[in-house]
Structure formats: C-alpha cells, structure tokens
Amino acid sequence: MFLEQSIMDLKGVGEQTIKKFNKLGLFTIQDLIEHYPKEYEDRRKITKIQETVMDEENNIIATVASRPEVMKKGYKVIVKFRIKDDTGSIYVVFYGQPYMKNNFIVGETYNFYGKIRRQYGCIEMESPEYEKVDNGITQKANKIIPIYPATQKLSQKVIRQLIEQALSLALPEVEDVLPAYIKELYKLKSKSFALTHIHFPKDDEAFFEARKRLVFEELFLLQLSLFVLKSEFLSRSKGISKKVPESFKAFVEYLPFEFTGAQKRVMKEIVKDLKSDYAGNRLVQGDVGSGKTVIAAASLFIVIKNNQQGALMAPTEVLAKQHYEFLQQVFEPFNIKMALLTGSTTAKEKREILAKLKSQELDLVVGTHALIEDNVEMPALGLVITDEQHRFGVRQRLKLSEKGQTPDVIVMTATPIPRTLALILYGDMDISIIDELPPGRQPIKTNAVDSSYHARIYQFMDKHIREGRQCYVICPMVEENEKQADLKSVTEYTAYLKEQVFPHFNIGLLHGKMKPKEKNAVMEAFASGQVHILVSTTVVEVGVNVPNATVMVIENAERFGLAQLHQLRGRVGRGKHQSYCVLVSDSKNKVTKKRLKIMEESTDGFVIADTDLKLRGPGDFFGTKQHGLPEMKIANLYTDAKVLKEVQKAAKSLLEQDKDLSLPEHQGLKVKLLQTIEGEQMHTAL
Numbered sequence: 143m144f145l146e147q148s149i150m151d152l153k154g155v156g157e158q159t160i161k162k163f164n165k166l167g168l169f170t171i172q173d174l175i176e177h178y179p180k181e182y183e184d185r186r187k188i189t190k191i192q193e194t195v196m197d198e199e200n201n202i203i204a205t206v207a208s209r210p211e212v213m214k215k216g217y218k219v220i221v222k223f224r225i226k227d228d229t230g231s232i233y234v235v236f237y238g239q240p241y242m243k244n245n246f247i248v249g250e251t252y253n254f255y256g257k258i259r260r261q262y263g264c265i266e267m268e269s270p271e272y273e274k275v276d277n278g279i280t281q282k283a284n285k286i287i288p289i290y291p292a293t294q295k296l297s298q299k300v301i302r303q304l305i306e307q308a309l310s311l312a313l314p315e316v317e318d319v320l321p322a323y324i325k326e327l328y329k330l331k332s333k334s335f336a337l338t339h340i341h342f343p344k345d346d347e348a349f350f351e352a353r354k355r356l357v358f359e360e361l362f363l364l365q366l367s368l369f370v371l372k373s374e375f376l377s378r379s380k381g382i383s384k385k386v387p388e389s390f391k392a393f394v395e396y397l398p399f400e401f402t403g404a405q406k407r408v409m410k411e412i413v414k415d416l417k418s419d420y421a422g423n424r425l426v427q428g429d430v431g432s433g434k435t436v437i438a439a440a441s442l443f444i445v446i447k448n449n450q451q452g453a454l455m456a457p458t459e460v461l462a463k464q465h466y467e468f469l470q471q472v473f474e475p476f477n478i479k480m481a482l483l484t485g486s487t488t489a490k491e492k493r494e495i496l497a498k499l500k501s502q503e504l505d506l507v508v509g510t511h512a513l514i515e516d517n518v519e520m521p522a523l524g525l526v527i528t529d530e531q532h533r534f535g536v537r538q539r540l541k542l543s544e545k546g547q548t549p550d551v552i553v554m555t556a557t558p559i560p561r562t563l564a565l566i567l568y569g570d571m572d573i574s575i576i577d578e579l580p581p582g583r584q585p586i587k588t589n590a591v592d593s594s595y596h597a598r599i600y601q602f603m604d605k606h607i608r609e610g611r612q613c614y615v616i617c618p619m620v621e622e623n624e625k626q627a628d629l630k631s632v633t634e635y636t637a638y639l640k641e642q643v644f645p646h647f648n649i650g651l652l653h654g655k656m657k658p659k660e661k662n663a664v665m666e667a668f669a670s671g672q673v674h675i676l677v678s679t680t681v682v683e684v685g686v687n688v689p690n691a692t693v694m695v696i697e698n699a700e701r702f703g704l705a706q707l708h709q710l711r712g713r714v715g716r717g718k719h720q721s722y723c724v725l726v727s728d729s730k731n732k733v734t735k736k737r738l739k740i741m742e743e744s745t746d747g748f749v750i751a752d753t754d755l756k757l758r759g760p761g762d763f764f765g766t767k768q769h770g771l772p773e774m775k776i777a778n779l780y781t782d783a784k785v786l787k788e789v790q791k792a793a794k795s796l797l798e799q800d801k802d803l804s805l806p807e808h809q810g811l812k813v814k815l816l817q818t819i820e821g822e823q824m825h826t827a828l
C-alpha cells in the first residue's frame with residue numbers, strides 16, 4: 143500500500159528531512175496527507191502599493207524599478223531595491239542575504255508577499271516571499287496557501303511541496319470509509335475532494351465542504367468507538383453488591399478531618415453504586431485539592447471489608463507512592479493488607495506480591511501501569527480506581543476491570559470538562575462532582591510579574607522558608623520531548639539558586655529525565671521538609687500533595703496552558719497556611735497578558751477553563767495530551783458541537799442497523815474503527 147510507505151519514498155527527501163518530519167510525528171505518506179494546515183494565508187487579493195497596510199502582511203505584484211544594491215546597515219549586510227506598480231513605489235529589503243542581489247532583474251514583474259514597515263521615513267517590505275510572474279501567471283498569488291504545524295528547521299515550502307506530491311500520488315488509493323448513504327444524508331463530499339481542498343482550497347466554499355467532511359469522519363469514528371467500547375462495558379455490567387460494613391463508621395471517625403458536604407454527597411453516590419448488583423462506572427470530578435484521595439480510600443475500605451480486593455492505579459510512581467502512604471496511614475488500625483507495585487519494585491518483591499494477590503492474602507494493591515500486566519491476578523477484585531484517568535487508555539482500564547469479578551470502576555479527574563462535553567465523552571459513566579474545597583483553605587494569592595522582580599521573589603521565598611514553609615520553582619519543559627537546551631537551563635538554574643541565591647537552604651531538582659528511584663528520593667525529601675525548595679519541570683503537575691509548601695513560582699509562565707498553570711498552582715494552598723503563586727513572564731503579547739490576568743483573578747478551574755476558551759479557543763486550552771480530551775486531528779470538540787450532534791445520530795442509527803458492522807458497506811469503517819480503538823487517539827479518550 144502506497145499510503146503505508148515511508149515519506150522517504152517521495153522525490154527529494156533526504157535523511158535530514160526525514161528526521162525533521164519524524165520529529166513532527168510524521169512517518170508515512172498517510173501521516174503526511176493527514177497533516178492538516180493549522181491556518182491559511184489568503185493570497186487571492188492583490189493589493190495596490192498605494193493601498194498597502196502598514197505593519198501587516200501585504201500581497202503585491204510589482205516591477206523591479208532599481209538595481210538591487212548591497213549595503214551595510216550597522217553590522218548587517220542588506221540588499222535593497224525599489225519596486226513599483228501603477229499606483230506607487232516602495233523598497234524591498236533583505237537582511238543578511240547578500241546573494242539576493244542576483245535574484246531580481248530590473249524591469250521584470252514579481253509577486254511579493256511580506257510585512258510592510260516604515261523605516262527612517264522609507265516604506266519597506268521586509269524579506270518578503272517572492273515569485274516571478276510569467277505572462278501574468280504565478281504559483282501562489284491568487285491562491286489560498288496552507289500553513290502547517292512545523293518545527294523551526296522545517297520550512298513551510300518543503301512541507302507544502304511534499305504534501306502536494308504525496309496527494310497527487312496517493313489520492314487514487316485513499317479509501318472512503320463513510321458509507322454512501324451517510325454521505326448523501328448529511329451532504330458530505332468524497333474523501334479525496336476533502337483531502338485535496340483541505341490542503342489546497344480552491345475557494346472558501348471548497349474549504350468549508352472539505353473541513354466539514356473531515357470533521358464529520360473524525361468525530362464519527364470517535365463516537366462509534368465510544369459506543370462500541372461502552373457496549374463492551376455494559377455487557378459485563380452485572381456485578382456483586384456490597385454492604386457498608388459496621389466498621390465504616392469507625393473508619394470515618396479515624397480520619398484526621400471531617401468530610402466536606404460535597405465529599406459526603408459523592409460518597410453517597412458511590413455507596414449506591416457499590417450496593418447495587420450492577421457494576422458501577424463513575425467519574426469523580428473535583429478541582430485541584432478538593433479531596434479526591436480520601437473518597438478513593440473510603441470506597442476501597444467498603445469493598446475490602448466485603449472480603450473483596452481493591453486496586454488503585456496512578457499515572458506516576460511518585461503519585462502511586464503518595465497514595466500508598468496516605469492509605470497506609472488511614473487504614474492503619476483496620477487490618478488491611480496492602481502492597482505497592484510499580485516499575486521500581488524488585489523482581490523478588492513483585493513475585494511475592496503477585497502470589498499474595500492471587501491467593502487473596504493481600505486486600506489492596508496501589509500502583510502504576512504495572513498493575514495491568516497479565517500476570518497480575520486478583521480473583522476477588524471488586525473495585526478499580528484510576529487516578530487522572532486520561533493518562534490511561536480505555537483498553538488499559540478495560541484490561542484491569544477484566545480481572546476479578548466485574549469490579550466497580552471509579553475514575554478520578556481534576557480536568558474541568560464542561561458538562562455538555564462530559565456527557566458526550568463519558569456518556570456511559572455516572573458523574574459525581576466535588577464542588578467544594580475543605581474548610582480553612584484560603585484562596586491562593588496570585589501575581590503575574592516580569593523577570594525584573596526576581597530579587598523580590600527570592601526575598602519572599604526566603605521569608606517563607608524561614609517561617610518553616612517550603613517553595614516550588616517550576617521551569618517549563620515538556621515532559622515527553624524534553625529538549626536538551628531546556629534540561630540544561632533547569633539544571634543550571636538550580637545550580638544558580640543553590641550557589642548564588644539560597645546557599646543556606648536545601649534545594650532539590652526534579653525532572654522527567656530522572657530515574658523513578660531518584661524522583662521518589664527527591665519527592666520524599668521534599669515531603670518530609672528536608673528540602674526547602676523544589677525546582678521542577680511539569681512532572682510535579684498532577685496530584686502531588688505537600689501541604690506545607692506555600693509558594694509556587696512559575697518561570698516563563700507564558701509557555702504553559704492555563705489548565706496546566708491551574709494544576710501547577712494547585713500544588714500549593716493545600717493546607718491551612720496562606721499560599722502564593724508568582725507567574726513570571728516577560729511576554730509583551732496582549733493575549734498572554736490577559737491569560738495571566740485570569741490566573742490572578744480566579745482560582746476556580748471551571749471559570750479559568752471557560753474564560754480561556756473565550757480568549758483563545760479550545761485548541762490551546764486542551765492543547766496538550768495531558769488534559770484529558772481525545773486529541774483530534776481536525777475537529778474541535780467545542781466549536782464543532784453541532785456536527786457532533788449529527789454524528790451521534792448517525793452513529794446510533796448505524797449501530798442499530800448493523801451492530802457488528804458486518805454489512806459489506808461498513809467493512810472499510812470497521813477496519814478504521816478497530817484502528818481507532820487500538821490507536822493512540824483512543825488512549826486519551828474517556
């Protein structure tokens with residue numbers, strides 16, 4: 143299949159280029175043709191020189207009116223010449239590219255596209271894209287030009303050319319998986335039309351039609367897979383009913399605090415599930431620090447005292463360990479036998495734990511992905527709780543609930559997913575919301591400042607540490623693709639803080655490239671108060687609970703999404719002390735400033751999500767994998783809500799008609815659906 147061949151098989155692709163494409167996650171021809179533009183430049187309108195707009199991109203057709211000259215401007219070499227049309231003339235300037243001198247011929251006509259600025263009284267177009275006009279024809283003028291997600295080193299031109307080449311070769315092979323009757327009913331274009339015009343739209347209408355078709359297909363596959371998976375859940379839904387044990391009262395009394403009203407309500411909802419003889423399937427949503435862990439503990443307690451086993455699965459080792467320690471503490475007097483099972487557990491310990499889980503000597507296991515391995519057998523598994531579910535795929539969760547006796551499933555998340563969307567994505571789950579923080583919490587005071595405030599920030603941290611508190615300093619570095627440069631900067635910054643600013647305090651460093659053991663050791667030292675300042679990348683983002691930490695400094699705050707900032711900030715303000723968050727950013731960008739202002743004004747996850755959506759659109763808010771929603775190639779789960787409704791209807795009626803997708807017209811769809819369910823995309827869905 144040509145579509146599955148490597149990008150390497152296209153003309154003009156060398157080793158270096160292929161590496162750059164791979165960095166973007168593009169490997170095959172199929173990947174390439176599904177690498178959709180992130181925006182377009184409309185070059186259909188040619189502007190006369192007299193009507194050009196200052197400080198904006200302008201698209202003009204003009205004749206070279208003076209010989210290009212190489213000059214020096216300060217220490218820069220520039221090439222400068224005049225161009226004119228029938229309304230006036232301006233200068234074109236190229237910086238640091240002396241060879242440009244030879245690329246233009248006086249008297250010839252070119253299409254220039256670039257920003258126009260006023261410089262020392264002259265009007266200039268700076269380093270424009272250009273193209274010679276031959277007999278009035280150009281490649282780009284009069285067209286809508288796609289702009290692709292790219293890396294710094296990969297030019298738009300290269301991507302554009304390769305996609306054009308790939309499309310022309312691959313289109314005959316592209317399969318249209320949507321059945322003809324659906325296309326007719328919802329007035330959808332063919333797949334090859336859609337692919338052609340999403341990359342190179344002929345006009346506005348073609349673009350809208352193309353997009354509609356691709357959005358429909360993407361959402362349709364998502365919805366179908368959710369329905370199919372849900373029916374897998376539902377078909378196994380007969381469970382074993384549990385009773386609330388008498389010792390539950392003693393357990394609640396033993397807790398170091400009283401449940402909040404919201405926690406009580408959510409507990410009631412869970413108890414109802416546990417009592418029922420259907421296996422519950424519940425999403426517990428609660429803002430950062432709202433107290434989800436104790437809900438997990440109480441639910442596990444009930445199940446275990448019904449002589450069943452429980453499993454609690456966390457996304458990282460640090461969190462698994464933290465939960466384990468919390469549970470050890472609150473279960474202490476109740477004779478509950480538990481174990482921690484993570485990637486760091488030694489082979490010998492692991493063998494023992496597995497044997498004891500199988501023989502039911504252990505009541506409870508807390509762990510990471512290690513829990514879903516096939517060799518983990520829990521014959522009496524009655525409750526599975528996953529924390530921050532989005533890091534686990536649906537398949538992974540299913541695998542866990544296949545162990546034991548149709549266990550109840552509880553998923554915990556801090557992601558603020560608007561209710562309408564949650565109903566679509568989690569339609570099979572009941573939803574409980576913890577909408578109240580534990581008493582005595584003072585709202586975190588947040589300030590956005592620029593880096594000239596560093597000296598003051600350090601003083602502020604110093605004061606708090608002297609009062610017995612602890613601080614976080616967060617440096618931006620994306621966990622999955624931590625760049626060497628970022629790593630260097632966070633290590634150097636830590637060294638600087640250690641040597642120059644806080645020689646009298648203990649400073650710990652935490653980043654994604656460290657071994658789990660090292661991470662655990664640093665976290666433990668921080669949790670026990672030995673380490674005063676924890677410099678960290680976003681690895682600390684989810685779930686870490688050190689109530690004594692009261693100051694959170696986030697460097698280069700503009701590089702984080704608001705949801706992420708909210709999660710990070712949630713690491714402080716978890717105890718009785720007043721907490722502070724300082725967002726440091728030198729960005730002058732207006733939208734960035736407004737976004738940071740939202741953080742100053744609100745500490746409510748839903749409000750932040752909502753305002754950010756209005757300001758930037760959902761793409762940015764849920765931009766990173768970590769935030770729960772399935773990653774879409776083209777559809778936008780907010781703005782395409784209307785299509786989502788159509789899609790739901792279509793998917794439902796299709797499954798009613800052909801539950802197993804066995805009709806011949808559904809075969810293409812079935813194959814694609816299985817890929818979707820197995821694939822990366824579904825791993826973030828649900």
Ligand SMILES: Nc1ncnc2c1ncn2[C@@H]1O[C@H](COP(=O)(O)OP(=O)(O)OP(=O)(O)O)[C@@H](O)[C@H]1O
Binds near residue numbers: 400434
């Ligand atoms: N009802 C309560 N009263 C007082 N303190 C509570 C109560 N419930 C939980 N806490 C405490 O609040 C802190 C935060 O709780 P927890 O770690 O469960 O939050 P969370 O909901 O998991 O937050 P995150 O999503 O940020 O990880 C913990 O120190 C916990 O012991």
